[in-house]
Every structure is written in C-alpha cells, then in structure tokens.
Amino acid sequence: MGRYLLRRLLQLVPVFIGTTLMIYSLVWAVPGDPFAGKCGDRACPENYVAAMTEKYHLDEPFFVQYAIYMKNLFMGDFGSTWSGRSVNDIIATSYPNTLKLAAVALLIEAVIGLTAGVLTGLRRNGFLDNLVLISTLFLIALPVFVVGFVLQWLFGVQWEIVKPTVSSEMRFTELILPGFVLGSASMAYVARVARTSIAENRRADYVRTAIAKGLPMRRVVGIHLLRNSLIPVVTLLGTDLGALMGGAIITEGIFGVNGIGRQVLRAIVTKESATVVSIVVVLVLVYLLMNLLVDLLYAALDPRIRYE
Amino acid sequence: MSDILVSEQSAPGADGSGRPSGRLLEVDDLRVEFRTRDGVAKVINGVTYHVDAGETLAVLGESGSGKSVTAQTIMGILDMPPGFVTGGQVRFHGKDMLKMSAEERRRIRGEGIAMIFQDSLSALNPVFTVGFQIAEQFRIRRGMSRADAKKRAIEMLDQVKIPNAKGRFNNFPHQFSGGMRQRAMIAMSLALDPEVLIADEPTTALDVTVQAQIMDLLGELQRERRMGMILITHDLGVVADVADRIAVMYAGRIVEEADVYDLYAKPAHPYTLGLLDSIPRLDEKGQQLRTIKGLPPNLMNIPPGCPFNPRCAMAQPVCREKLPPLLQIGAGRASACHFAEELVNRD
C-alpha cells in the first residue's frame, strides 16, 4: 500500500511539472513582451512591470524563472494580482463557495443518477428505460451553458420558482438549480454506468448463489448486486468530484456564484494572465490529487485489486 | 427413511398433485424451453427423477443435455426469460414447488434444498469475505446475532476441513485456492442443514487430486447428515464411489436410470454404453480411446424418433420414426431404448 502510493505520487511528478511548465511558458515566455495585454486594455503601470519583473525574475533565463515560481508555489505563495491582492486570499474567500456548490452537485447527481440507473438496470427496455436513455443522451450532449441558461430562464424567469441567481449566503435551496446544472452531464453518466453495471451483474453467478441461499430479494439486490455494481459508479463520482473541485467556470458565471471558477473568468475578462495561471495551477494540482485518490478508492472498494 | 417422510407429508392429493408418494424430492415430466430470437430451444423434454433422504442420485450427461437446467428449475434460479417451464411438476415433500408463491419457494432454498455450483470463484461474491457470506445465512435466515453467526460460520468452515477456519473467516474468495474455495462453498450450502443438496459439477473446475478430496468430503457429509444428494456431472469416473443411483440424460430426456452397479455392469442404453466405453481403461493400454461419434442434437430442431439415433451404432429404422419412452426394464431400472432388453441380455 505504502509503496503503491509512493509510486503513484512519483508518477504524478512529471505530469505536474509538464503541466505547470506548459502553462507557465504559455503565459510568460511565449509572447514577445510578457506584459502585452496583461493589465487590461491599458499598458501596464511602470511599478507593476518593475514589481513583476522582480518577483518572477523575468530578467533571468526561462528555466530559472520557472524554478523560482515553483519554489514559491511550494512555499505556499501562489502569487498576486496586479492590483496587489494575493492569490491565496482570492482562493481562501472563493474556494469554500465552489466546494459548497460541488457538494450539492455531487449529491444531486448521485441521488438522481443512481436511482435512474438502478431502476432501469433492473428493468430494461421498459418505458422508463427508454426515457432515461434519451434524457441522459440530451444531458450528455448539451453544453452546460445551454442547460444552465434554459433552466435558469424556465425556473427563474418564466415560472419564478427559484431566484435566478445565488445570493452571497449560498443557501442550500438556492444551490439546487445550479447544482443540478453543474451535475447534469455527470448525472447522465452515473445513470448510464449504473444501468450497464447493474444489468451486467444481474445475471452474475454470485447473484444466483445469493438467491439459491434463500435470501430475500431485497437483500440479494440491495447488498449482493448493488455492492458490486456500485464500484464503477463510485469511481465515476470520485473522478467527477475532482473535476467539480476544479471550479465550475460556466455554472458559477451563469448563476453568479462567487466561486473559484468565477474568479478565473473575472481574471480572463480583466485580462490578468498572472492570476489566471496561479489559480489554474492550483486547480490542476487539486485535480491530479483527486484522481490519485480515486484510484486508491477503487482499490479499496474492490478487494480483488491489489496494490503492487 | 422414506417411511418417516410419509408421516410428515401433507394429506395426499391436498395440493392437487394427485400422486402422493413418500419421496423427498421428485421431478415429474418436467418440460422447459428457452425462447430466444433465433427460435425455441426445447431444453428439457419430460424429465422424471427423484431422490430420497440419505441417497445420492447422479445425473449424468454431456453439456447441453439439460442436467443443469433441471437443477436450476428445481432451485428456482432459472433465468426467466429466456427460460419457460412449459409442463411438469417439481415436488418437495409431495408439494409442487412450481405452484408455490415466491416467498414459499424462497424459504425452501438453503433450508430445504441447497446447491453447490461448479465455478466457486464466480459463484461466490467477490467483494465480501467468505465468512460474511456464510454467516449471512445465519443472520438473515436464523436471526442470529453477528457474533453467534460468526461462531457458527467458523464451525461450518471447520466441518468442511478448512485448516485455520478462524483465520480464514475474513479472507476474500480470490484469496482461497480452488479446492479450499469449493470447500467454503460446500460449507455455505450446508449452513442451514438442507434436506437435499444439489451439487452441479462440483469438481469440474478442480485439479484431479483435489477432485477426489472434494468428492470424498461430499460423500462423507451426505452420509453424516443423511441428506438426499443430486450430483450433476459429465464424468462417469467421479460418480462410481459416491452415487447410489444414476440417471443418464440426453437431449433433455432421461435415457437410462439404474442402480450404479447395474449401470456399470450392464448398461441398457447405447448412449450409456458409449459413455462407459469412452472412459480410458488401464487394461486396454495401447488401444485407441473410444468416443461417441457425432454431436448432440440441435435443441431447436431435435430429430424425429430417438434423439440419439444419428449417433447410435445400433440404430434401426424404427429409431428414426418412433421416440422410445422411458420404460421399466427390471427392478429399479429403466431405459429409453427400443432395444434395451437386447442390450441388457447380451454378453
């Protein structure tokens, strides 16, 4: 177990270095003038150029710059915006909101996706099955900003069931609609994976054994069938949590949630590349670590998988 | 033994079966077909056999002969669809199980009739420990506490001679060797002390040396517990020591039923003869191994007459026209061959 974890962490290192190197070089090295268009529409203020040049050692060779940047990153200094606000601060205020939204989305997709998947997996080719197949196809195919706007318009504007945007208090009821939008595609994946998995395992020998043992049907399905079928679903949900924690740029934008994704979008709109890079690097790191966790989770759920 | 059972039985004919008998488990003219997109396969075409307490019936046949499907129908674990029971009865203590409610049937499973499967690796749930899967029955069916159930489960593992039963309680199926896993499977099937045990090819997936150990264990447990046992196999070599009676199946029918000694000594069906001949024998060293030529019939299109006739060395014109019924040809033995008498009486 310990060795497996170590090996996975070591595998992560080149990927992380590659990713950050790419992002870093795209922002600071590729354009001829590193400050072209980095401070909005005006030219960058003299003192900003000076400060940044010093902070990022832009007068040094590229790899030295990168090394210093990485050193700062590991010291816990994620950099700062051109107005001087530290990126750590931005993350500290907005990340909890992103996590809240992610939790609601994950809850919704797990509950709805699983219910739909289990029901259709047990009873295939009925009306419900076709309904779920078609609606999941829609949810998977549609870009999230279309789903977001359409639902926002329907529920928020047309029927006025919910407020179209989320207040700064982030109440649970306000988060249901954005959570649904954010989780919609994954909900469809969860439903489909659960359906396939249940349908495949339903005829498995061990299910037959459980029936032959004279266990009540609800135990056969609820314990023996479900426990096996849920392995891929839980893995999927874990991977998705990783993606959700990377921020929901579009959903947060549509519903006005003050999360990390919104900060990235704001930084894009105000053209602050340094901020964009800093946040994106953090998010990529979170994403990679979450994927590692999912692999561990998978091994924990399926005793047949051994850590090597 | 069967005398005792008569007294326990419900009033004769009360369930409409009409033919009360002292039998523990009877399969009576069972018919099952599989309806698939490509057509209807008649998998079981009137199978009749029975097993009493304390005896072992071996059901012998090639794959596709319907021996496993019969067992699955008895257990009520046949996949329906595509399987459909189109006729016959399965009587347990004289009561037709096919007419029982799902709940009644469930109660019989495990306690009345239990089953051992061929491939213990896929038949055991991969994500639960072996101990959990045995203890589960005590908890769910007997309402025992977790601790009591665990104690009983370890006793069961001990009974099937798994060394260090206590230590292996928390092992997962894949952590067992094939033979040990099959032992665990046997422990699981015996947990609720069933009256009938159906063993579906219990040793096919095992090494030859382990096969003998498992068969010995099964025979021992069957005698100790005075269970009725249905041993399903395609391997004549396996059954000789354990079985009391043998029923040979071909194309969804019983073609011969006999006492194990009679059957080995004087088979009354050419198919049985062929099976016996295909066992390699030490005293015939150097001779070519005999096999039955041809293939089993396509169950979607069973040939008219005796289903075995295209492969039968003795086939006569009548065999292509008339289906031979399973007829009594002596004490406790029956054959479905037009020439059964001649077969038995030849030297």
Add this chain to the structure above:
Amino acid sequence: MSDPSAASVVSTPRPENPTEMAPATPGQPEASKEKPRGLLGDAWRDLRRKPLFWISATFILIFVVMAVFPSLFTSSDPYNGSLSRSRVEPSGDAWFGYDVQGRDVFARVIHGANASIVVSLLSVTGVMLIGGTMGIIAGYRGGWVDALLSRIADIFFGLPFVLGAIVILTTFNGAGSDNSAWEIKGLVIASLVLLGWPVVMRLMRSSVLANKEADYIVAARAMGASTSRIIIKHLLPNCLAPLLVYGTIMVGSFIGAEATLSFLGIGLKSPVVSWGIMINEAQNYLRPSPFLLFFPSAFLVTAVLSFVMLGEAVREALDPKLR
C-alpha cells in the same frame, strides 16, 4: 457511453470507465443460417432500420449544406445591423427577430453553422490524425516510446478542458491581439486538438494492443510483411470502427466546445458569426428578449445531438450487446 471528452466541456475528461471496457462476452453461438456476413455489413443492416440514424443523418446533411451554402437558406445579411430595430420580436419579415444591434437573427443562426461545422470537423480530423498516429506508434512499438508518449498524453489529459483552453487562448487570443477571423478559427482548432488528442491516442493504443498479438498479425509478421504494411493493411482496418464512432460523437462534443469557448469570449469573436457568440450576447437580455437566447441554443443543441446520436446509433449497431 462514457464519452470521455468534452461532451459537456465543463466536466473534464474522465478515464475510460472499467465497465465500459468489459471484454465482449463470447456470446451465444451463432445460429448457422444464411451466409456469414461481415461485421460492417451486419452493422449497416442494423443501422438501416433505425429511425434515429436517418433523423440524425438528415439533420447533419442540412447543417453541412447550411455551412457551405448559407445563401440557400437566407438572403439577409447577417452583419448588417440597424439600431432602430434592436431586439424586435420575431415576425414575418425576420422569422427569428432582430438582435441587440438590429441584425437578423435567422440569417445569423444560418451563417453560424459555418463556424461550428468547420471548426469541429477540422478539429476532429486533427485529433484523429495526431491521436491516431501517436496511439499506433505507442501501441505498436511499446517500450520506452510507449512510456514517453503516454506520459506526454497524461500532461494534456491532466488539464481540465475549459481551464486548458482558457490558458492557451488567453495567451494567443487575449486582449491586444488582432487576429483575423481565420487566425482565430485556427487557434480554436489548435487548442481543441491539443486538448483532445490524448483521448484518441489512448483509444487507439488499447485497440492496437488488443489486436497486435492476434494470430493474423503474427502470421503476417512471420511471412515477412513490413511494419508499415502490417499497420496499414492489417492493424488499421481492425481498429478503425471504434475510432470512427468516437470521431462522430466527438464532432458533436466539439461543436459544443467551440460554442462554449466563444461564449466565454476567448474563442471566436465578432465579427465572426457563431452560435456561442450569439448566446453570449443574449445572456444579458434573458428576461426581456428570451428569443435571442432560444434560437441559437436550439440550433446548437440540434447540431450537437445529431452528431452524438449518429455516433450512438453506429456504436449500437456495431456492438449489439450494449442494448
């Protein structure tokens, strides 16, 4: 089912799901009737009977014609705006109304097809070529080549789709850049390809690995066929089916991705006409003029669904077990 790309561009690519990769079960022994048909012939026979296939194929045809000859559908100018008719509701003159700047919405959604179709088709072609080549090399050569290519793919795979595209596009297409329409399209295509190829590479790699040791390949090698011949004549035709299915679905995903990037303001930009840009411009008028949002969304959704459904239909035809 588990299309691991950017069908929904916000959720990031996910690793191939274990259940989806379950090996095909041996299946029922084929009833021997008729003469044996090839897998493709079988699939085509199956496909012809599916209404879903014909519906989506028809829509795709319409969208392609729309992209090439927009003037067949409308004679209005999609660029010519007059503020006097800003946000005028749909009428007989302009079926879909006029947008904020008084431009004909119908003409704009028709002309918008071009950007979506061109960008997505070119991106998918690029992804197929690069990802496919890399996958074949990695799978066929194995060893350190495989390890190196797989790690490179991991780097791009580890990048959440939208975030990755943001970084690339803000660098080359950010403020102060005055790229021409074609340069912008090229940049969007490049970033889609850059972020999309690892998925195809993995697909192709596992497909090659599965086929590499097959008897017919070993036989061809034993008979002295050259590597390139083995790959082109033997390996490729057998790995192509899943790739084509995936490609079809990917066109749909990339239409959505292009719209998303344009919507975020980092993809295509005015004066290029694109459904994503139209939705972006409409979002501030959700309450007074919902039709501004409705029409481009409807076109976008139909286009995406047509490709995804076509891919699903073909996939189901190729692998009946899924149903």
